[in-house]
Amino acid sequence: MGEQDVLKQTGKQTSTGDISPVERLHVLIAADMAATDRMIHARMTSGVALIPDLARHLIDSGGKRLRPMLTLAAARAGGYRGDHHVRLAAAVEFIHTATLLHDDVVDESALRRGKVSANLMWGNKPSVLVGDFLFSRAFQLMVETGDMAVLDILAGASAIIAEGEVMQLKSSNTLSVTEDHYFKVVSAKTAALFAAAAHSGALLSGGNDGYVSGMRDYGENLGIAFQLVDDALDYSGRQALLGKAVGDDFREAKMTLPIILAHARARPEDKPFWTRVIETGNQTESDLDRAITLVEQTGSIQETMRRARAYADAAKAALAVMPDSDIKRALGDIADFCVERAY
Amino acid sequence: MGEQDVLKQTGKQTSTGDISPVERLHVLIAADMAATDRMIHARMTSGVALIPDLARHLIDSGGKRLRPMLTLAAARAGGYRGDHHVRLAAAVEFIHTATLLHDDVVDESALRRGKVSANLMWGNKPSVLVGDFLFSRAFQLMVETGDMAVLDILAGASAIIAEGEVMQLKSSNTLSVTEDHYFKVVSAKTAALFAAAAHSGALLSGGNDGYVSGMRDYGENLGIAFQLVDDALDYSGRQALLGKAVGDDFREAKMTLPIILAHARARPEDKPFWTRVIETGNQTESDLDRAITLVEQTGSIQETMRRARAYADAAKAALAVMPDSDIKRALGDIADFCVERAY
Numbered sequence: 257m258g259e260q261d262v263l264k265q266t267g268k269q270t271s272t273g274d275i276s277p278v279e280r281l282h283v284l285i286a287a288d289m290a291a292t293d294r295m296i297h298a299r300m301t302s303g304v305a306l307i308p309d310l311a312r313h314l315i316d317s318g319g320k321r322l323r324p325m326l327t328l329a330a331a332r333a334g335g336y337r338g339d340h341h342v343r344l345a346a347a348v349e350f351i352h353t354a355t356l357l358h359d360d361v362v363d364e365s366a367l368r369r370g371k372v373s374a375n376l377m378w379g380n381k382p383s384v385l386v387g388d389f390l391f392s393r394a395f396q397l398m399v400e401t402g403d404m405a406v407l408d409i410l411a412g413a414s415a416i417i418a419e420g421e422v423m424q425l426k427s428s429n430t431l432s433v434t435e436d437h438y439f440k441v442v443s444a445k446t447a448a449l450f451a452a453a454a455h456s457g458a459l460l461s462g463g464n465d466g467y468v469s470g471m472r473d474y475g476e477n478l479g480i481a482f483q484l485v486d487d488a489l490d491y492s493g494r495q496a497l498l499g500k501a502v503g504d505d506f507r508e509a510k511m512t513l514p515i516i517l518a519h520a521r522a523r524p525e526d527k528p529f530w531t532r533v534i535e536t537g538n539q540t541e542s543d544l545d546r547a548i549t550l551v552e553q554t555g556s557i558q559e560t561m562r563r564a565r566a567y568a569d570a571a572k573a574a575l576a577v578m579p580d581s582d583i584k585r586a587l588g589d590i591a592d593f594c595v596e597r598a599y
Numbered sequence: 600m601g602e603q604d605v606l607k608q609t610g611k612q613t614s615t616g617d618i619s620p621v622e623r624l625h626v627l628i629a630a631d632m633a634a635t636d637r638m639i640h641a642r643m644t645s646g647v648a649l650i651p652d653l654a655r656h657l658i659d660s661g662g663k664r665l666r667p668m669l670t671l672a673a674a675r676a677g678g679y680r681g682d683h684h685v686r687l688a689a690a691v692e693f694i695h696t697a698t699l700l701h702d703d704v705v706d707e708s709a710l711r712r713g714k715v716s717a718n719l720m721w722g723n724k725p726s727v728l729v730g731d732f733l734f735s736r737a738f739q740l741m742v743e744t745g746d747m748a749v750l751d752i753l754a755g756a757s758a759i760i761a762e763g764e765v766m767q768l769k770s771s772n773t774l775s776v777t778e779d780h781y782f783k784v785v786s787a788k789t790a791a792l793f794a795a796a797a798h799s800g801a802l803l804s805g806g807n808d809g810y811v812s813g814m815r816d817y818g819e820n821l822g823i824a825f826q827l828v829d830d831a832l833d834y835s836g837r838q839a840l841l842g843k844a845v846g847d848d849f850r851e852a853k854m855t856l857p858i859i860l861a862h863a864r865a866r867p868e869d870k871p872f873w874t875r876v877i878e879t880g881n882q883t884e885s886d887l888d889r890a891i892t893l894v895e896q897t898g899s900i901q902e903t904m905r906r907a908r909a910y911a912d913a914a915k916a917a918l919a920v921m922p923d924s925d926i927k928r929a930l931g932d933i934a935d936f937c938v939e940r941a942y
Contacts, residue, residue, distance in 0.1 A: 302762055303762070304765050304766050306765055306768075307765055358731060361723060361724065361727050380704060380723060381704065381768060382768060384704050384727055385701065385761050385764045385768075386761070386765065388701060388734070388757070388760075388761040388764075389761035389765070391731070391734065391757075392755075392757035392760075392761060393758055395738055395750070395754035395757070396758060399750050402747060404742060404745060404747065407738070407742050407750065408739070408742045411735055411738035411742055412735075412739060414731070414734075414735035414738070415732055415735035415739060417731075417735075418731040418732035418735060419645055419647045419650065419732060421728045421731075422647050422649055422650055422725060422728045422729065422732070425649070425724060425725060425728075
């Protein structure tokens with residue numbers, strides 16, 4: 257499950273009835289977001305009808321477009337007055353969508369954003385190829401910005417994302433996976449695109465080095481916080497309250513931080529349970545409940561959330577490079593919201 | 600089967616004992632080819648060991664690197680004196696390799712260049728992701744050339760290749776596929792990269808517009824000729840003599856030109872055969888022999904080769920933009936060789 261599912265699900269309202277900070281940022285850059293949406297739809301077209309049909313399945317499924325939002329916000333808050341940031345934001349969303357399509361092949365995941373995944377509907381073949389098409393379109397859009405530095409950032413991020421996804425393959429069914437390995441995977445597969453989205457927008461704006469690296473740091477830390485919270489929510493009653501499936505990671509025997517911690521902290525008599533459900537992948541109906549109980553008993557969710565909080569705080573601290581503005585306040589609140597949505 | 604299999608298989612010698620023109624061109628630009636090989640190996644590395652392990656499976660399997668050869672030749676014959684053409688050539692080979700890796704997922708092909716395909720050995724997941732990694736590396740290499748125009752060409756070609764592959768999905772199990780559809784697929788999935796390889800090298804050289812568009816035309820026509828010959832060879836005794844598998848396309852019920860023609864020209868009593876083996880995909884052991892007989896009886900191989908000859912001639916004609924040189928003669932002979940290898 258991606259963070260956008262959660263954002264979508266919680267809707268525009270927080271538990272206190274306020275508009276969420278993601279929605280607030282959307283309103284602040286509404287014209288740019290609308291232009292990005294038009295750009296996305298204009299450039300996902302193809303004479304080969306299956307391509308937009310399949311792409312639309314993900315692109316119009318109600319995601320909040322958080323990554324392109326970071327690009328637009330970083331460009332505007334950096335004083336950018338042109339319109340190339342819209343192409344860059346569309347490129348970022350295309351790279352994200354291509355990654356999801358290829359990740360569906362990878363994980364054989366049945367659900368993505370609450371809809372039947374594209375690769376279940378159309379098969380692996382079209383999902384891979386439409387991902388390739390969107391990835392190519394992303395580079396065409398970046399070429400149109402005429403800015404070699406943003407191309408460099410996003411080409412580099414794309415290579416790192418692929419490395420992270422390959423690293424993650426080793427993270428299933430292997431109890432010996434370390435925290436260090438886990439954080440390397442998260443930095444690569446999730447945080448690299450958050451970082452590149454904000455970084456490239458800041459760079460396009462012509463902001464100074466401090467601003468540019470600050471925005472990159474904001475994106476990177478926000479991305480790690482988001483992934484940690486997602487991984488915690490997969491074992492959380494909060495998730496179940498929201499009507500979302502719980503236990504996707506568990507069923508795939510993924511070594512996310514809650515499991516790494518729960519296994520490390522497990523009583524001797526619980527170790528064989530983890531060996532069976534993770535190493536052998538031999539799971540029965542009631543195992544998820546027991547896993548959730550053990551994860552909670554060992555304080556592993558709290559510890560995962562404590563780490564997420566630290567990354568969210570680092571993201572907010574990175575915003576010090578930005579002059580005070582409504583955009584800055586919204587970005588800071590998004591970092592808080594990312595963690596608070598779990599409670 | 601790719602054209603490089605055939606080149607590899609026929610070795611350095613033609614049937615008359617001469618060195619093949621592909622080999623001759625390789626010798627003419629030997630230093631550039633060696634530098635490209637070093638660049639390829641230097642840039643396919645990753646801290647994630649599975650990536651170079653899997654990539655090496657294709658990259659070191661003895662392909663002749665015909666596409667990067669076109670890039671280097673077009674750059675050098677256009678008077679280029681720098682060294683960015685080596686990065687560009689490596690990028691072209693990475694895009695080609697990524698396409699093969701994703702095509703293996705697509706076609707569930709068991710053999711590629713005579714070796715067990717990467718996706719059979721490692722699974723679909725790593726093949727898709729390593730393809731993504733190489734594709735990203737290709738764009739990083741292009742960024743390093745600092746030439747936005749070559750980025751534009753190769754990003755555009757990559758989108759067209761993906762479109763061609765998606766179009767090709769509709770080309771199986773469907774007797775109503777037209778020649779027009781077939782040629783659109785071939786232009787997109789095969790010729791687009793040949794064209795872009797030569798085009799981008801010419802552009803990098805700073806050649807005039809005539810030279811640049813001539814080299815693009817050479818690549819495009821050569822690519823179509825190559826694909827036509829490959830599709831003919833799949834039903835050919837010549838292929839069997841070379842010890843290669845025949846009938847891969849047939850078993851996948853692919854509507855290549857030999858089948859499109861054989862079906863269009865079929866006697867009424869042979870139509871039900873084609874309906875069964877292509878539309879329903881219900882094939883028995885002896886069907887390939889019957890298909891080969893029918894393809895030959897209807898003159899469909901000859902007609903396919905006649906078309907290939909015309910594209911090879913168009914490729915040679917496009918070379919008129921190039922001043923006389925050993926490289927020009929080798930490129931012309933490669934166009935002839937591409938067709939003659941089938942006899």
